[in-house]
Amino acid sequence: MKNLVILGAGTSGTMMANHLSHKLSKDDWKITIVDQYKTHYYQPGFLFLPFDIYKKKDVKKKGEKYLPKGVRYVNQKIDQIFAEENKIKLEHEYLEYDILIIATGTKIAPEEIEGMKDKEWHKSIFDFYTYEGSVALRDKLRNWQGGKLVVHITEMPIKCPVAPLEFAFLADSYFKNKGMRDKVEIEFVTPLDGAFTKPKATAALHYLLEDKHIKEITDFNIERIDNNKKIMYDYSGKEVKFDLLVTVPTNLGDEVIEKSGLGDDMNFVPTHKGTLQTKANKNIFAIGDATNLPASKAGSVAHFEAEILTENILLYINGKELKDEFDGHANCFIETGNGKALLIDFNYTQEPVEGTFPFPGVGPLSLLKESRMNHMGKMAFKWIYWNMLVKGIHIPFVSATMTKKGKKIEA
Amino acid sequence: MQKIIANTTVEVTEQGYLEDFNQWTKEIGTEIAKEKEIEMTDEHWKVITYLQEKHKNEEALSVRGIKKSGVVNIKEFYSLFPGGPLKISTMIAGIPKPKSCI
Structure with a gap:
């Protein structure tokens, strides 16, 4: 009997458990998945909670419900990976593995910035990348x-890079609907050189900021926050004052990655970008937000990776070259x-770029262009997530690799 | 589009970033720096070399990463490349500016 261990039962880990339980022989392989928490969160829903668009029950389910039978689900904290010994130390036991999949994700680290996680944390300074932050922000809103709302990115890379922009857009609608948009100033503060950073998107979408009266403050690299004055300072001395700060703190990989010596500067796992095998060990693979891949940290990326990683795990087991x-x-x-x-x-x-999809x-969906149909797609996605995506069911007409068909690409 | 920098024709983006890092030379870097009113010193080049290494390894650039690298602290990084340090230093290094997905 051989052991395959998956660390992390979030979007990526749960998908891999489902894919592999169908593909691996139950007589030969035992699959174990480890996560200290019993709850599986629908993370895209954290964007909607603060605006009372989603309720708590929309984003929170028992993890167990989404894991296949026959997979051992261990709810313990992961202490350390001993890559040279093919062994993992958990809170109460050791696990040995023949193949390891790291799916420990990324989390916010507000303590990285002086004054961020201080006395104003979850009072006038909020995150919306955690369930707790998102609920606290809902109660605040x-x-x-009214006053000055600042939506802020601490530094890249972050999970779901578009979420802060979406937050600013939804805030504009939320305050309009409440009849108090005239009492709220919205500023978008980014360390990059614009809210949009790519030429096609900037050309097609910059009007959104102007129409919604969202002021853009660029090249702002935060150094510290003064809680009493409610001012953010950047390294060059620039100041941004706020009444309500909604920030995306520094995103880091899990601390177990750092402790195990498997991470880069941000605790992300150096991973081969085409095969998803880690650079450190041939029998260790990584998926989703936990990797250092130059791809977006997003559920859809993890979904596409899962299809390719499943094939590669099977190739690896059979001693064949990885795709x-x-x-x-x-x-x-x-x-x-x-x-x-x-x-x-x-x-x-x-x-x-612009185009049509799928x-x-x-x-019926349009690319890089506002439409009501796209919004319906986003709303339908919650159902797809819980019923298809985490269960590892292929989403029809959407291939793991990108297609150029239907896209307006200049030669 | 094409641009002549340090007597060499190179492909650049509308904002002036090299399209192909392989076209980069130290002379080109020096010339771009001049356009940004920066006189390159050894300290500047240390940062540029670090950024180019990161780029070759396909690693993301971040202020935190620079802080941890020990090459330069953030205050020095700002004084070396005033304005937008990452934006300006990457242009001199001949690598793409840090971007989001849109």
Whole structure:
């Protein structure tokens, strides 16, 4: 009997457990998945919780419900991976493995910035990348009387790079619907050189910021926050004052990666970008937000990776050459408020462009363009997530690698 | 589009970043720096070499990464490349500016 261990039962880990339980012989392989928490969160829903669009029950389910029978689900904290010994130390036991899949994700580290996780944390400074932060922000917004709302990115890379923009767009709609948009100033503060950073997206979408009266502050690299004055300072001395700060703190890989000596500067696991094998060990693979791949940290990326990683695990078991196939494919809905959304489909080398999706020339979804149909797609995605995606069911007409068909690509 | 930098014709983006890192030379870097009113010193080049290494390894650039690298601290990084240190230093290094997905 051989052992395959998956660390992390989030989107990536749960998908891999489902894929592999169908593919591996139960007589030969025992699959174990480890996560200290029993809850599986629908993380895209954290964007909607603060605005009372989703309720708690929409984003929170028992992890067990989404794992296949026959897979051992261990709810213990992971202490350390001993890669040279093919062994993992958990809170109460050791696990040995023949193949290891790291799916420990990324988390926010507000303590990286002086004054971020201080006395104003979850009072006037919020994150919306955790369940707790998102719920606390919802309660704050319900009673907020207005002032200056600052939506802020600490530094890249972050999970779901478009989420802060979506938050700013949805805030505009939320305050309009409450009849108090005139009492709220919205500023978008980024360390990059714009809210949009790619030429096609900037040309197609910059109007959104102007129409919604969202002020852009660029090249702002935060150094510290003064809690009493409610001011953020950057390294060059620039100041941004806020009444309500919604920030995306530094994103780091899990601390177990650092402790095990398997991470880069940000605790992300150096991984081969086409095969998903780690650079450290041939029998260790990594998927999703935990990797250092130059792809977006997003559920759709993990979904496409899972299809390719499943094939590669089988090739590895049979001693065959791995497929160097993952192309960085991402497919993301972007809420723009007022019941509309955008859709982008791109990969390592192809920037998001206009077009139709998934059927070339037909749609029904349009790429890089606002539409009500895209918004319906985003809303339908919650059902797809819980019923198809985490269960490892292939989503029809959407291939693991990006297609150029239906996209307006200049030669 | 094409641009002549340090007597060499290179492909650049609309914002002036090299399209192909293989076309980069130290002379080109020096010339781009001049356009940004920066006189290159050994300290500047140390940062540029670090960024180019990161680029070759396909690793993401971040201010935190630079802080941890020990090559330069953040305050020095700002004084070496005033304005937008990552934006300017990557242009001089001949590598793409840090981007988001859109």
